[in-house]
Amino acid sequence: MARITSAVFSSHIPAVGAAIDGGTTDNEYWSPVFKRFEFSKQWQADNKPDVIILVYNDHASAFDLRVVPTFAIGCSESFEIADEGWGPRPVPPVIGHPDLAWHIAQSVILDSFDLTICNDFKVDHGLTVPLSLMFGQPDAWPCKVIPFMVNVIQYPPPTGKRCFDLGNALRNAVEKFDEDLNVHIWGTGGMSHQLQYTRAGLINKEWDTNFLNTLIADPEELSKTSHTEYIREAGSEGIELVMWLVARAALGAQVNEIQRFYHVPASNTALGHLILEKADS
Amino acid sequence: MARITSAVFSSHIPAVGAAIDGGTTDNEYWSPVFKRFEFSKQWQADNKPDVIILVYNDHASAFDLRVVPTFAIGCSESFEIADEGWGPRPVPPVIGHPDLAWHIAQSVILDSFDLTICNDFKVDHGLTVPLSLMFGQPDAWPCKVIPFMVNVIQYPPPTGKRCFDLGNALRNAVEKFDEDLNVHIWGTGGMSHQLQYTRAGLINKEWDTNFLNTLIADPEELSKTSHTEYIREAGSEGIELVMWLVARAALGAQVNEIQRFYHVPASNTALGHLILEKADS
Amino acid sequence: MALDKSYQDIPGTIVFDAEMSRKGYHLNQFCMSLRKEENRKRFLGNEQAYVDEWPLTDLQRKGVLERDYNLCIEEGGNIYFLSKLFYTDEHSFERTVSKMVGMTPETYREMMLNGGRPIEGNRSKGES
């Protein structure tokens, strides 16, 4: 039986990718971030999953405005790296896990989630920056990855409650998969940031701190937070945080906190990072 | 306030479109079908909606296997006619209702349906054949149409229960729209037919009859029918009938039967047709 | 506890599920290319050359070139994708289906006019 044993949460800031790709992770600006990720990389090396279900949002790379899926799962063998405007990031292609991805797709659709099944698309910084943070710069990613996209760009994204419920459905789906697999689930995006118009640069540390606390201790309560509260308190792009609820719910109620890190600023953004393990695992 | 006042159900058989386009509706084979649609066309002329929400499935026209949405709504101003392999059908382009379509999209996503929002796609026989049956061959369709696509090709389609719940959510969404609009909802596809492999040509009149009876009287009960039952009893393509549950639920519990017609064969298919009006309208 | 696949018990029926969809991915995408008039012309002009441009299996190529639709379906083809192929031949669903069930178009139409293939005996592999 496959099992989700850990959840990793992380912002997916383009500038963090640029620092890694450009070799500036040691400088005064970035070293406080990357120093803290040394622990996370070690934990990840010691706890290698077979597959990561990587919950992220596409940023106008796989999809444009012709097709805007609320939830989409990547079922192909592999995924190329998208050109977001200045060439693709110099990272390895992402290798999928079609068996598990198709299993999940079928299971959650029958469980009343209206998924879009996807093949042959490219993945952008939303997916690759967290991989770089946790795995550094290998020649090939050390495990399979199932891209799971959530629309958070075209308002309205799915509600926090819907994301929370999806997480539970993903856990059930994984546990119905017959092969023995160690599965991690990642939630990406956030924390508070606003990248547009005259309120841009907004950071709300108090709200973010409360989000992290509640995410760990009572995610179901957190799932009641309204879209307007996310946008008001965490910025127009802070609404990406609904994706953390998917990963948190997928891990189950009882968890142990392994790593917690919060840092301002990373470019325009409050960078948040958590590692949680299933308590009984 | 906008209101859904009627529901029209109809098969969307390609050969029916070919008979209309080729002018063979009077021959011995087709006249029993088209004679019965004279009443429906008259009813439709007397009960002209402002907008039709047309629930249908795309048949590898708007989407191929790269992207398979479970539920997708068409939000653009207009929709061209797809070339399905021997040129587009000679029918007018379909004019959308972006205001209502976007309103519905936002409303049902916030109501926990994981819709895919679509712009700029082409519509196929699944949508145009019912329009031809009800409106004949006008120079322009007499009302706006919102295409609503349901995946019934890639197994698994959404469950009957999910389709039923979506219908209720669509009714709620329409009733929240501020403008006064007379909205009809159409459910298309079916009835029993199998277009593939050695069991092709299957017709199950008894099962279809029971489906029609229960659809009218107790659609919630009908929504419990399993996918395997649809495929077993109504054929591999008979599973299209889940789409009728969307339209039936959207009309509300109390309905009056205006028209009912069942005919075998239309090409490979049992052709079914119903017109229901909201009882208190 | 794997997913329910009780539909596999239905005789003479291949459900287009995940397994079939993965098997037939390129075959179905090949069919999609025939939605364009220029590709239909190119295909009919030199079928072998056209199918060789696609990463199909030998059985899939054989199915396409011989218009063996049952073989195409066994190899992951879906009927709505395959319709682009038989429409390219200007054949209808009815004609193609008659071929799949091993009947002449006339015999098949006769069966349909008599109410179609009966459900009795066709529900389950055990029964048929």
Next chain:
Amino acid sequence: MALDKSYQDIPGTIVFDAEMSRKGYHLNQFCMSLRKEENRKRFLGNEQAYVDEWPLTDLQRKGVLERDYNLCIEEGGNIYFLSKLFYTDEHSFERTVSKMVGMTPETYREMMLNGGRPIEGNRSKGES
């Protein structure tokens, strides 16, 4: 009873909702074209000619040509689509955002190093 749009009360913020998405459709699709190196070159070679190929409004054209990102956003541009435009200029999100809020890159970075724009006073149009 229309949909809840309470987010419209948030100051200095334009939520990319249905209304903005419809307004900005072609502007955003224009931006998408810049994901291809050949289009970036063509655009930078003759910006006016390139934007004239797209069905944009005069304000949208002005926003693009003058890199007035606030104007682009008012006219329906979404920041992730617009990023293809400022990436074409080899500008970062940070640099572009500083311009949107009327600061030099240095002053903006200073504000961020000091904890960012505070939430106090920035919650609601009534408050700010």
